[in-house]
Every structure is written in structure tokens, then in C-alpha cells.
Amino acid sequence: MGAYRSKKLAILLVGLTILACFIPVFVTDLYTCAVCGKSRSLTQVFGFTIEASDSETPCSLWYDMNVESCRDHVWVRGTWRETKGLFSFPNIGSNISSRATGPLIRFGEGERLLIYQHSPDVRDARNVFLGLASWETDARRRRQQERLELELAEWVDSGFVGPLPQIGH
Numbered sequence: 001m002g003a004y005r006s007k008k009l010a011i012l013l014v015g016l017t018i019l020a021c022f023i024p025v026f027v028t029d030l031y032t033c034a035v036c037g038k039s040r041s042l043t044q045v046f047g048f049t050i051e052a053s054d055s056e057t058p059c060s061l062w063y064d065m066n067v068e069s070c071r072d073h074v075w076v077r078g079t080w081r082e083t084k085g086l087f088s089f090p091n092i093g094s095n096i097s098s099r100a101t102g103p104l105i106r107f108g109e110g111e112r113l114l115i116y117q118h119s120p121d122v123r124d125a126r127n128v129f130l131g132l133a134s135w136e137t138d139a140r141r142r143r144q145q146e147r148l149e150l151e152l153a154e155w156v157d158s159g160f161v162g163p164l165p166q167i168g169h
């Protein structure tokens, strides 16, 4: 009887271990700062942050040198997520657009650097970026935000011809 029980327990433990390997325990999301363009990778286990590592981008280095050092980063979550089970296996990445917390994600850091460099006033570009940092919930403001996103993309495509698009017109 005792041997039977311990055999059952062993099978259960092996089963749980195998299961634990495949359950996505570690969740890593990528963020970008709407102000300076620094990037952050944030790893969570069951909603608790266990690791956050920031890395400079050409945009954040430029911002730091030419504008100011970014004191309060405004993090916008991107579309990319990586999940891992225990023992780092399996390692699964997925790109889901609804994961982004704001339309700014459409503009990469390299593009945002160019927008900064082509704006007569850095503060105007920063306001545009902050206006796109998180989705508007109000329908009217959401439409204004969509228009801004579109106009900004067109401005980039045109090679920065004409004035920088502004929020809410």
C-alpha cells in the first residue's frame, strides 16, 4: 500500500513538473518611453515584476544630449510579448496589436528621432508623442487622436514637408 502511494505521488510530481515547464510563468513585455524613446523590457511572474531592464536607443541618446535627461519616463507597452515556462522552455513570442497601450507604438524610435530632429520646437513633437502615448477612451478625443496619428504618419512619409501636425484640430 505504501509503495503504491509513493508511486502515485511520484507520478503526480513528475506530471506537475512537466506541466510547470510548459505553463508560461515568465512574461516579458517591451515598452518604449513616449518622451525620450528609451526602451524597457519588463518581466513578470504572475503579475509581479521580477526584472526590468532599460536600454538606450539612438533616440534616447539624442534626447539626453540635445534636450534634457528624461526624468519621468512615460512607458508605452508594445505589441511583442515573450513567454517562458520554468527552465526557460518553451520560449514563445507573439505579436498582438491590441497589447499596445497607445498608438505611438506605430512609430519606431528611429522614426521618432527623425520627427524630433525635423520639428522646429522639440516641445511640440514631445506633446504630439504624449498625445499618442495612451488610447483615448472618449469617442470624440479618440477620433482626434486617430487623425493625429494619421497626419503624423503622412508627415513622415512626405519627408517632413509642412508643419508638424498638432493635437486636436
Ligand SMILES: [Zn+2]
Residues within 6 Å of the ligand: 033, 034, 035, 036, 037, 038, 070, 071, 072, 073, 074
Ligand atoms: Zn524617457
